[in-house]
């Protein structure tokens with residue numbers, strides 16, 4: 263196991279019933295770093311993130327987080343240890359306010375320093391402070407994605423798993439979301455594993471990207487291949 267890896271996935275096999283969707287995947291990620299994962303629809307990108315957070319059980323292999331084997335831990339235990347997860351579709355509560363959406367997980371765990379944590383989050387997402395009393399359902403797609411990320415930051419995760427953060431977001435907002443992710447990685451030292459199919463978003467993350475196909479990592483595209491979006495599109499479409 264790489265000593266610097268905060269999260270290490272080793273030979274993971276997982277799926278539903280007798281069907282394997284993830285067929286032996288291994289990778290590691292360092293503190294504060296960003297990794298993108300892409301691939302065609304239905305190849306198992308969401309299943310991989312669900313396996314890391316523990317919603318889907320690993321059939322074999324191991325998951326290490328901060329050198330602790332968490333393969334058998336429940337999802338809530340993993341989140342308490344420091345793995346955050348924003349599902350595909352975001353799961354914002356439309357009829358709760360922005361601040362209630364952010365606070366809810368903290369209140370249910372009786373967090374003491376909630377006010378300070380809220381201020382820290384609002385300093386990363388000033389728009390959410392401005393809209394703290396608005397209903398979640400009234401926000402734009404981009405603001406809802408910021409809210410979903412903000413909510414998952416309340417327990418100071420060391421790794422944040424994001425499933426298709428650019429889905430349903432206007433192209434003009436995509437780069438500002440990428441910028442927020444960079445800020446969080448640097449300022450809060452959070453690492454990110456980001457499942458994404460939007461090439462221009464991946465290029466703005468300027469990180470390495472693994473392509474999943476047939477349940478395995480079929481190729482790795484380095485960040486420098488994304489410096490030119492057209493080149494990246496070509497590289498990805500060869501794989502997708």
Ligand SMILES: Nc1ncnc2c1ncn2[C@@H]1O[C@H](COP(=O)(O)OP(=O)(O)OP(=O)(O)O)[C@@H](O)[C@H]1O
Nearest residue numbers: 278279283301302303304305306307308309310350
């Ligand atoms: N709860 C479930 N029960 C049974 N099969 C499932 C379940 N969830 C997903 N699958 C199947 O597992 C495979 C991988 O699905 P998954 O959602 O992980 O793919 P994905 O790469 O995230 O797709 P997309 O790009 O559409 O988000 C698909 O064949 C899907 O039908």
Ligand SMILES: [Mg+2]
Nearest residue numbers: 307308309350
């Ligand atoms: Mg998915």
